[in-house]
Amino acid sequence: MSVVVPAIAAGSSLACIRSLGRKRIPVIAAGESPDSPAFASKYVTERASLPAPNEDLDGYRDGLLSLAERPDVETIVPLREPESYVLSENRATFAEHVATPWPDAETMASARDRSRLFRRAEEVGVPTPKTALLTEWDDWDDETVVKSRYTVCVEDGKTAYPGVRFLSEEPDADRIADEMGHVPIAQECIPDGTEYGFFALFDHGEPVVTFQHRRIRSYTYSGGASVFRESVSKQKLREHGVRLLSALDWHGPAMVEFRRDPRDQRFKLLEVNPRFWGSLQLAVHAGVDFPYRYYQLANGVRNPDYGYTVGTGSHILRGELVYLVSLLRDDYEHVERPSVPLEVARVLRSLLTDPNFDYLSTDDPDPFRRDVSNLVSEFAPSGAKPVRRAVSAALGK
Known part of the structure; x- marks a missing residue:
């Protein structure tokens, strides 16, 4: 029996494919971009092309459903917001054909709607930054974060992700609401603090297996998706994560993001990602095989949580390269630029002390080659076709 894994650029796709493939579980990689590194993995049994969900969400849903209707397909893995949205909104339909270890539409909405999420977190005692709808926010003395109320916006069969804004004075709230298509939320800006993630697979409100990590570097020095992180174990972090997901009666995978507030040292909620997360490979390196545990849950199997190795990076x-470029190129008013020489030294040192990678694998090298080739294509000047061809030839693409 096969598992459908979305073939996206994030490392979670490749982590799932390799994990399941090494267990000899057939994997159907499905996605819109033929250049995705996931498609290049030797563990892919079959490749399927789907419409891009940001342009044709209904077509994407129909493509996933067509795969689910096949008798050899057992379940589908949610890796990004469009899958999470489509699978939850149509859970009953998918359940006629495959196992559905993911939440229903109402449970998904409780995490997708950040206003509802933060209210629920406060109700169950999970620390949060001060949060309100932008039209109700009245504290402009300090820097304020304005972000979409929803983790993904769906309109006219397309998906969108409105950007985050850092404001130091009261804006035109009506204009921002018009631009986003809804009234966004406003939050107090937590000073520079370390970001942590609580990761879990839940079975109808009960944790099956959990994991934690500390973000060390991101794609830019102001933040974003992580490019280097290490496993940690913090009791308070676990308590907050389990309490919140249990209160939501969560089912399936989820990541709960926190930032440690340097003013009081408390972990404060940032958001819930209702799916597997980009840094999934770290958990596998540390001993928590989430993709296989998800497959087991789809088959009604729950084994004990045996823990993981703390300190794995x-x-x-x-991403490390992009981070270093960010130090030279980007300018963020709300974050102080770190020392370039010190950061270069830190990157090199961590590569030696933690030689674990999301894409690079001697057992399955082609996805890394594809990723490097994509990077060159992205940054090489438009007229540098000989450079692109030379790199592609050298990497065997």
């Missing part, structure tokens, strides 16, 4: 090599 994992890199996205492309």
